[in-house]
Every structure is written in structure tokens, then in C-alpha cells.
Amino acid sequence: MASSSHDHIDDTIDECIDNVCDQIYDQAMENILSYNGGHQEATKPKKKRAHVERNREEGHNRLWNDYFCENATYSPRIFRRRFRMNKPLFMRIVDRLSSEMSFFQQRRDATGRFGLSPIQKCTSAIRMMAYGSAADAQDEYIRLAETTAISCLENFVQGIINFFGDEYLRRPTPADLQRLLDIGEMRGFPGMIGSIDCMHWEWKNCPTAWKGQYTRGSGKPTIVLEAVASQDLWIWHAFFGPPGTLNDINVLDRSPVFDDILQGCAPKVNYTVNGHRYKLAYYLTDGIYPKWATFIQSIPLPQTPKASLFATYQEAVRKDVERAFGVLQARFHIVKNPALIHDKEKVGKIMRVCIILHNMIVEDERDGYTQFNVAEFEQTQSNRTSHVDYTLPTARLSNITEMMITRNEVRDKRTNERLHDDLIEHIWQKFDTNQGYNQDYN
Template sequence: MSKSLFMRIVDRLSTEVEYFASTEDAVGRSSLSPIQKCTAAIRQLAYGGGDDTVDEYVRLGETTARKCLHKFTAGIIHLFGDQYLRRPTPEDLERLLHIGEQRGFPGMIGSIDCMHWEWKNCPSSWKGMFSRGTDKPTIVLEAVASYDLWIWHAFFGAPGTMNDLNILDRSPVFDDIINGVAPEVNFNVNGREYKYAYYLTDGIYPEWATFIKSIRLPQGPKHSLFAQTQESVRKDVEPAFGVLQARFAIIKHPSKLWDKRKIANIMRACIILHNMIVEDERRTQSQDETFHNEDISFCVKTPSLVFNPLVRRPEVHDDHVHRQLKLDLIENIWDQFGFQN
């Protein structure tokens, strides 16, 4: 991360989290500085080493370094979680829908998939629940990512024996839509109007109105082009996982912690820091993502005060809408990109 972003984090932690504030003992000796503590924590996240690996660099003992890490992750979640691990706002949705429309998928706001994090020190009594196929227990992260690598949704903590469908049953990914607190989205595809934005998925996910899958055995040029386009755009979530693990090696290597809650805090803090870096790089690059209102075929509104969860849940799970939307997207992609083939 950039120095300006690092200093911004240090400043917020030192002023709003008591542990990171500068203090003096009874004889006037200064405590460890906030920069020392934050550096020790970030180095552990970035390099994935043991607690004693920061001793030579920032002069912290093993116990102190471990405490810095857990205080740091808790502070990041408390101070920055609401902003950098939020659901898309109406402005965010307009930008995501605009990019999705340019890529041939009107109404698409990201892709969803799961990632496993190996848990080396999983308690023996839990290994059967967290291990599948191998003798290595894992914890699963379900995430939604967009084209710019921003992670919009993170559900972490499911045992490694669960597949993507089992995790989806537990996940709160559609709770905002069902409970009527998410912004309402209306968009047109091939002359038809739809009211639920969707994610691109792989083949295991169900045929819901909020998911679009590829075609397993495409027949004909239209289906082949759709499958090729969907599979290329759907992989937005894979680079997000790769960049997340490259930036924070601690979640790439097996976790040596015993406490599952502390492991979850580390994962959540790494995702928040990842999104902060994405935003900082976006500002540095000064990319112009503006668009003209007359060029769009979608509408984003604030949520309605009148809603019925008993009605919305079947609408989200509607397989008929899924099939019709998929047919319209096949025609839309052929009209938009077919001449290039």
C-alpha cells in the first residue's frame, strides 16, 4: 500500500483505538509508537511469517507482535468495515451496471465464487467437519467481486466439507434484497425488463433469477459466443482472490491459529485493507468512469418502503426468469459482439 494510505490508517488507529495511542510509563519512558505496532501487524499480514519474525525489524517481542496483530485486525474492522466492506450504494450500482452493459451483460454487478483457507491447527475433534477429499482442514470464504477487484460481499467461516451450494444456503448474500433494504434495479435486455441484478457463476450454482451460468455444451455460434464471454467475465472473482492472497500471504499459507474468531478477523481485515488499496489506486490512476444518462438502459432507485419477503424470496429463486434472461443475454451478446467473429 502507499505511504499516504498507511499513515492514514496509523492516524485513525492511534487516535481512536486506545491500544495504539502513545503512552508513557511511571518513569516517563515512551511506549511503542503507533507506527511500530501497525508495521508489525501489517508485516505479519503481508508476509505470513511467525510472530517472532518482526523482532529484528521493529523491536517487538513475540507476544507483543501477536497482540498487535489481533488488536490491529479488530481496529480495522471497527473503523473501516462499514465503508470498505459495504453493499453497493446506488452510485456504486450505476457504475457496475454501466460496465456490465459494456461487457455484454446488462444487469450484471459482479461474479461470485468460493475460496478455501487451510487451517493447520484445526482442533482434532473438528477435523472431520473441516476436511474434504484430503486430510487438510479448510475454512471457506464466499465472495462477490467486480471488474476492478473490489470485494463487495464476504461470508467466511463455513467448514471445508461444504460445497458452494451448502454455503449459499447459509450466506446472507441476498438478505438485503429479500428484506427490501437494497436499492431497486430495473434494466432492459433484448426488449424485456428485469428487476433483479445478477451475478455470473460457475455451473454448481442454482438457476435463480439472480444468477447467470455458462452453457455446458454450447451448440451453434450464438451459444458458443455466450459461453466464451460469460466464462471470461465470470473470472473477475478469481483475480480478486489471487491479488488478495498475493498482498496478504497470511491467508495464502495455512493458518496456525487455534481460535476461529481470530482467523475470521484476519480474513475480514485483509479484505477491508484490499478494498482500501483498490480505492487508493483508483484515485491515483484518475480513471474517468463517467457516462451519459441518455446512454443507459437501467434505473437504480432507493428501496421501496413497501415490500413482502414472502414474495421476494420466490422471485429471487425463480428459474423461469433465469432461463428467459439467459436467452435474452445470448441474443444481446450476439448482437453486440457477433460481428467480430
């Protein structure tokens, strides 16, 4: 009996000791947490982001009924204005991307619910480029989040480059060159295949370490685009990336515009001006470009009627590239507005895609606004004064001596002066000075 009483007392003492220890431990932890201040809040696990139910199916149905169904709310004219292209061309792009890229294929999620449709994703990317709008501006109508809109733009850009870049951002083929030469001859410039110039795209979020390299004077950082455009505003050459501190001559020294000629793999061209034969096609330029055999400038202060007439025609035809820049910026405001992306590579891809889409639109609408009837300059071979050799060279120039000879021919100042004089005489003989632009040109 005495033993059992002692055991009960021992259990009671142990229980009291445990309670006291627990109280001391709890008080110590409270003191530590109160001493550390906000440490307790910082160590708490982050809460999961609240889910936003956007009703993406409703967004697809609204988009389909507004633009793509048989009795759409908005007419094809409004579609062309808001998507910057006709509906068949846009659907061609959507079909190609959805069939070739898994990102644009509509799938079901784990719950069996359909994801965003290819039309929603492509529309989001086109709207961001066409209007230069922010990514989260697509949420209210197309019903997709900001990060998804950015992902749509990046994948859209990569897809357009992969599937359409080789065709719509190519160097002129022999057939293309012959067509350009025929149009140039009809406009009074035999041997002319386009005009060349540069434009600047402001880079708002240029890295601080690069701002001195990309900023000229007290302006803002810019990136230079060198382009060659023809009469129908097709951009045949695009070199994007030089810093804005460079001028047209510095950019030309870096540009690959004459690489095919220097390497001996360009199509051979022959044309006649004022009874003299030439073998290098040329571009029309402004006064900053050097006097090479491949460049023809205007006359700054013409003193004679012949020089004045030549300057009028040269400056009018050279505006092709200026018009191309203007249409490109008006068509895609993302190029007109300052670039907001930090990564220069991504900025370059966006510029390249805008040019590819621009050329696709030009091809799709070429017959609607071209100034010339194609049948008028598709002459027989005997009537042409400009000819292209359709047999492309089989090998590149490997001899440094031959490459230097070709380089000297491209940069020959005497050829430039002789061709310049011949073109002045040719323009004077072709067009009536009393009427200015003749009816064929208009």
C-alpha cells in the same frame, strides 16, 4: 556459693540439650529432602525472566529513516511492495488508530522512557499479514517481542474492523449499484453487478474435535469464503466461516447475500435486455450454482456460434472474482498460508480485515489500473438501459407471504432461462464475432 555452682551446671545442660535438638532437627530435614528427591527443586520459587534490552528507540529510528523520512532509504515503489499499499494510505491508518485507540498511542513508562511508536506497532501487524511471518520474526528489525507483536496484530485487526469496516465492507449503495450496472452494460451484460464464487482457507491448527466437520475426504481442514467481486476487484460481499466440507450450494443456503432482497430493503433495479424488461440484478457464476433469476451460468458445450461467443464473454467476465481471490492471497500471505490460530473467531477477523484493507487499496489505486474511463459510462439517464431507484424502501417486509413471493422470484428458473437466451442474443448483436473482444472492452 554452692547455689551459683548449681545454676551454672543447669545452664550448661540446657545449652547442650538445645544443641542436640538442633542437630536432630537438621538431620531429620536433610533425610526428608533426600527422600523426596527433586521436591526441593520444585518448591523453589521461579526466577524472574531475564530482561532483553531491545533498544526500541533504535528500531523506530531505523524504520523512520528507511521508509518515512523526507529522504527515505527506500523508494515509494519499494514501500508499496513491502507494505502492500501506498504511504499516504498507510499513514492514514496509523493516524486513525493512534488517535482513536489507546494501545497505539505512544506513552512513557514509569522511568520516563518512551514506549513503542504507532508506526512500529502498525508495521509489525502489516508485515505479519503481508508475509505470513511468525510473530517473533519482527524482533530483529522492528525491535518488539513476540507477545507484543501478537498483541499488535490483535489490536490492529480490531481497530480496522471498528473504524473502516462499515465503509469498506458495505453492501452497494444505489450510487454503487448504478456504477456497477453501467460497467456491466458496457461489458455486454446489462443488469450484471458482479460475479460470485467460493474459496477455501486451510486451517492448520483446527481443533481435533472439529477436523471431521472441516475436512473434505483425505484433505486438510479448511474454512470457506463466499465473495462477490466487481471488475475493479472490489469485494462487495464476504461470507466467511462455513466448514470446508460444504460446496458452493450448501454455502449459498447459509449465506446472507440475498437477505436485503428477501426483506424488501434492497434498492430497486430495472434493466432491458433484447427488448425484455427485468427487475432483479444478477451475478455471473460457474456451473455449480442453481439456475435462479439472479444467476447466469456459462454454456458448458456450446454448439452454435452465438452460444460459443456468449460462453467466451461470460467466462471472461466471471473471472473477476477469481482474480480478486488471487490478488487477495498474493497481497496478504497470511490468507494464502495455512491459518495457525486455534480460535475460529480470530481467524474470521483476520480474513475480514484482509478484505477491508484490500478494498481500501483498490479505492486508493482505482484510477491507476481500471480498464474503463469513468466518464465513458457516466451517461445521461435517458441513454441507460439499466436504472436504479434511488429511493430506498422505508420498511422491511413483515408479511411472510410477501417474503415467499420475493423468494420465488429470486429462484425462478423460467426467468433464468429467458434472461439467458436474451443475453446470448444481446452479446451476438453487440460484439463482432470476427474480432472477438472489441476495442471498447480491451
